[in-house]
Amino acid sequence: MPLDSININRGKIAEKNNGERFKRYSYSEDGVSPRAFPGTPGLEHIAASDEHDEYGDLVSDALSGIGKYVEVRKKMHGKRMSKIESMLKNESIFVPKVRDENSDYFFVCFGSTTDQVIEATEMLKSRGKKFGVISFNYLMPLDKEKTKKILKGKKLIDVECNFTAQLAQVIMANTGIEIPNRILRYDGEVITSAEIVESALGMIDKF
Amino acid sequence: MSQVVEKTGSEMKVNYGSKTKPIWCPGCGDFGVQASIIKALKDLQIEKSNVVLVSGIGCSSAMPHTFSTYGLHSLHGRILPVATGIKLANNSLTVIGTGGDGDGYGIGSGHFVHACRRNVDITYIVMTNETYGLTTGQAAPTALVGTKTKSTPFGVIEQPINPIALAISAGATYVARGFSGDPVHLSELIKNGIKHKGFALIDTFSPCVTFNHTNTFDWFRRRVYKLEEEGHDSSDISRAFDKSMEDFKSNYEKMPIGLFYKTERPTYEDLDISLKDGPLLNQPLPGKEEIKKAIEENI
Structure with missing residues (x-):
């Protein structure tokens, strides 16, 4: 900043x-x-x-x-x-940040996972897939209506480092939008961009 | 304590008390402590707006509400971190912690040890009644072995905390104990604690008349005696330790009150370089250019 x-x-x-x-x-x-x-x-x-x-x-x-x-x-x-x-x-900061608005698919993430997710979108670009990133800086307070507008109608993949997809649950509770496609790592290790790319390529057929 | 001028007589017109009715039961030891604090402030003639009373949770932590000074009624066991923060933000203030033994030696015991080490110039008055009175009578960490309470129906099986020995060993520079039943003596200890430059602990026997029928005013009256009447040398740390163990060694038959230990060493504020230009509150924020320069130089 x-x-x-x-x-x-x-x-x-x-x-x-x-x-x-x-x-x-x-x-x-x-x-x-x-x-x-x-x-x-x-x-x-x-x-x-x-x-x-x-x-x-x-x-x-x-x-x-x-x-x-x-x-x-x-x-x-x-x-x-x-x-x-x-x-x-x-304040207008209580909404998620959107990167590459005109993408076909969007990763949803928060915190330190965001860097690897951004790296993954660049790797996917070289394979001809257009991925954007929707990253959350604030969960409380959260502008529910604006957040809903941002997420609605997009093809979303949730990326998190925990077992229960906590972010996806908060999004569901606040906006009613469910994100069934999830890339979760919960062995205590940092998720890698290569891993995200591989999992995402396996998921895009489901949309 | 910084910037206090002691004056004799009753020149002070300031009323340190507030109109708020204390929540204490009639006969509570905390009334004597309240009167002693007010007397100490009057004797020292400290400006009302320069006094901050900080408390935790418990009956005795309602203390700041009975004062018309600044006050902060904080969270359970958190008197000392809050008081430390206030003192470091503006070290021209007189910061006094007021709370109970459960709050300070139980929930806040970790903070207590580190506040002693840090030697921030604050005065900490702990009202010790061996019980959690606000929650209607559970054993506090100072309760003697065998004491039957709601939480210990078969008697306490743990050793009581020895706050005096703990404070001396952790590095406190003024360690005293008073008795609410002797408010004149107590107010002298508080006064000297406020005047002392460094962390001052004044542990105070302040009986709970409702939930502790063991450690009553009479129980203490039969046991306490004054260290100064015995010619105790409070500058001798070995003698201070020895005296701090007297409760235990006498099987709680002889319990000294007065000044156990006093020493001089630089306070945290003296040594913290960010306070070298005066209280943080009065220091201007650095401009953007200065911040940029500092980042470039250091990161």
């Missing part, structure tokens, strides 16, 4: 608070509340791990089961989860 393309965004930072008690977890549209750095006068607060209200005060233990606090818990959990919606709305 070129260095110039990296931008540091520190997000919302709280300003002075006019003597009011600082609400570290204030409700907000996008689910993100302004934060404060310890050491800043006037913004003292508790960063809590248990479920809490807008101030960071706990709503667990003795307050469990009391209607008012049950509502707080529901609202605070909803607020946190709305960050995922905000991420999907504001």
